[in-house]
Amino acid sequence: MQEQLELHIRYCGGCNPTYDRVALVSELLSVSGWAKKGGSLAPGDIWLGVCGCTRECVRPPGGHLRHIAIHQSIPVLTLIEQIKKGAEKSWE
Amino acid sequence: MKTSKQYIDSLKELDLTVYLLGEKVEDTVEHPMIRPSMNSVAATYEYAAMPEYEDLMTTTSHLTGEKINRFTHIHQSAEDLVKKVKMQRLLGQKTASCFQRCVGLDAGNAVYSTTYEIDQAFSTDYHKRFREYWTMVQREDLTVDGAMTDPKGDRGLSPAQQADPDLFLRVVERRPDGVVVRGAKAHQTGIVNSHEVLVMPTIAMRPEDKDYAISFAIPTDTAGIFMIYGRQSCDTRKLEEGADIDLGNKKYGGHEALVIFEDVFVPNERIFLDGETDFVGMLVERFASYHRQSYGGCKVGVGDVLIGAAALAADYNGAAKASHVKDKLIEMTHLNETLYSSGIACSSEGHATASGNYYVDAMLANVCKQNVTRFPYEITRLAEDIAGGLMVTMPGEQDLKNDYLRPYIEKYLKGVAEVPTVDRLRVLRLIENITLGTAAVGYRTESMHGAGSPQAQRIMIARQANLNHKKQLAKDIAGIKE
Numbered sequence: 001m002q003e004q005l006e007l008h009i010r011y012c013g014g015c016n017p018t019y020d021r022v023a024l025v026s027e028l029l030s031v032s033g034w035a036k037k038g039g040s041l042a043p044g045d046i047w048l049g050v051c052g053c054t055r056e057c058v059r060p061p062g063g064h065l066r067h068i069a070i071h072q073s074i075p076v077l078t079l080i081e082q083i084k085k086g087a088e089k090s091w092e
Numbered sequence: 093m094k095t096s097k098q099y100i101d102s103l104k105e106l107d108l109t110v111y112l113l114g115e116k117v118e119d120t121v122e123h124p125m126i127r128p129s130m131n132s133v134a135a136t137y138e139y140a141a142m143p144e145y146e147d148l149m150t151t152t153s154h155l156t157g158e159k160i161n162r163f164t165h166i167h168q169s170a171e172d173l174v175k176k177v178k179m180q181r182l183l184g185q186k187t188a189s190c191f192q193r194c195v196g197l198d199a200g201n202a203v204y205s206t207t208y209e210i211d212q213a214f215s216t217d218y219h220k221r222f223r224e225y226w227t228m229v230q231r232e233d234l235t236v237d238g239a240m241t242d243p244k245g246d247r248g249l250s251p252a253q254q255a256d257p258d259l260f261l262r263v264v265e266r267r268p269d270g271v272v273v274r275g276a277k278a279h280q281t282g283i284v285n286s287h288e289v290l291v292m293p294t295i296a297m298r299p300e301d302k303d304y305a306i307s308f309a310i311p312t313d314t315a316g317i318f319m320i321y322g323r324q325s326c327d328t329r330k331l332e333e334g335a336d337i338d339l340g341n342k343k344y345g346g347h348e349a350l351v352i353f354e355d356v357f358v359p360n361e362r363i364f365l366d367g368e369t370d371f372v373g374m375l376v377e378r379f380a381s382y383h384r385q386s387y388g389g390c391k392v393g394v395g396d397v398l399i400g401a402a403a404l405a406a407d408y409n410g411a412a413k414a415s416h417v418k419d420k421l422i423e424m425t426h427l428n429e430t431l432y433s434s435g436i437a438c439s440s441e442g443h444a445t446a447s448g449n450y451y452v453d454a455m456l457a458n459v460c461k462q463n464v465t466r467f468p469y470e471i472t473r474l475a476e477d478i479a480g481g482l483m484v485t486m487p488g489e490q491d492l493k494n495d496y497l498r499p500y501i502e503k504y505l506k507g508v509a510e511v512p513t514v515d516r517l518r519v520l521r522l523i524e525n526i527t528l529g530t531a532a533v534g535y536r537t538e539s540m541h542g543a544g545s546p547q548a549q550r551i552m553i554a555r556q557a558n559l560n561h562k563k564q565l566a567k568d569i570a571g572i573k574e
Contacts (some may be wrong), residue, residue, distance in 0.1 A: 016558055016561060017561060040330070054443045054451075054453065055441040055443065055453055056444075071443070
């Protein structure tokens, strides 16, 4: 059982994606049991930038967010670990 | 930060071993064939001290918090990458030459991020070593030669398969306190004007190439290192008494040399990769991409000078109003700005590596350099077209100094009446210098082969082309289900 997290999920424009971003996020939410969070961003929120390639066109706005960016297809369990690690970070 | 004078003085303290035209050079700083290239590097210090260029030429070190020359910076943002390109264009404009200091900057950034990732994989301490080393580079404002290209021998064979094992630089002895290396690095830009040499492997390697997978940095006057200075077309004009006009660019130049490492000791604290063959490809690719970005700045700056010289030649010839001349200058500008646009694009699309420094968009950097292998050739062709044949048939400076000949030269080589003949000759010599003289090494052939020959970029472009995505786009539009 994973710790319940809520993620602000933002996709890049997807002009040249090297993997199926939507499928990866869908798998992530399904395996982790985590939820998508809507509404405005607040300090401390976890912000997941889902980028199709390394250009990282979607970047978090300024503020004290804990952000994680994905650039390429990675195993979903690895991604879950990355997000959990990012979630443990204090505000920057 | 060093002033340009302090830089020059610091070079004088080095005990370099340099051969030129078959002779050992006693004073590399004052040698008339080397001095112009040293002036170009000195310009990187000179402009950093000028308030109007401070924003481009200097920044704050993330390692020390101190103000540093941008040529020693570890990029901390995409904006840093953009400023790097703009700085290079500026230096190209001011020197009309290769100013040599980019290669160490590019090597530094590549080694910085790669060592971090090697440490993550193997629990080594290369990154810590490199940070300490680079902190010294920044604090002492050193010029570093980034040395990648091995002689390579038979291109069809790997390092370990070569008939002569020294054709790729390698470790020949291991000691408790370091290693001994032997080999050579070819085409080393600016090595004679550098305090340090940062060595990297030249191609991706297999496990059997372990002894060739070595990266390190040592002073350029380390025992066992010697350099054989590369010739350039028209180079001995610099040895002519009182040479000025015939040089085209009297003050600035560039150089390359073949550098031999004859059993050179490298202490452990200066080794940043040793045997981790899995990471050699990453290091090579990162250095190459940074350096391909660089060409979107430096060559553009030199191109600005060449376009200006061609426009001046047209003015002096009385041809500036001809529509075809105007169109050729537009075409030259279009080509030059296209190079710049890809240099800026690959920078602004840069991203953070695991180590935190910023890396260019590798696809766009390779597109940038691929353009550089072509456009300067077309720009030089158009410059020669506008300049006219006189560029390569006119009398020399000695003839102008001859009291009998001078009036005839001034009379018959006059262009428009209000421009002194000597000015017309000067600008034609500048065009000659860039298109087929000493500076052509940097502006033409280096544009072709520097930072990797054209095919190297095409391989990188192919690797990142993402054709499956493009095929799917076509299928979706065409209504193809599978």
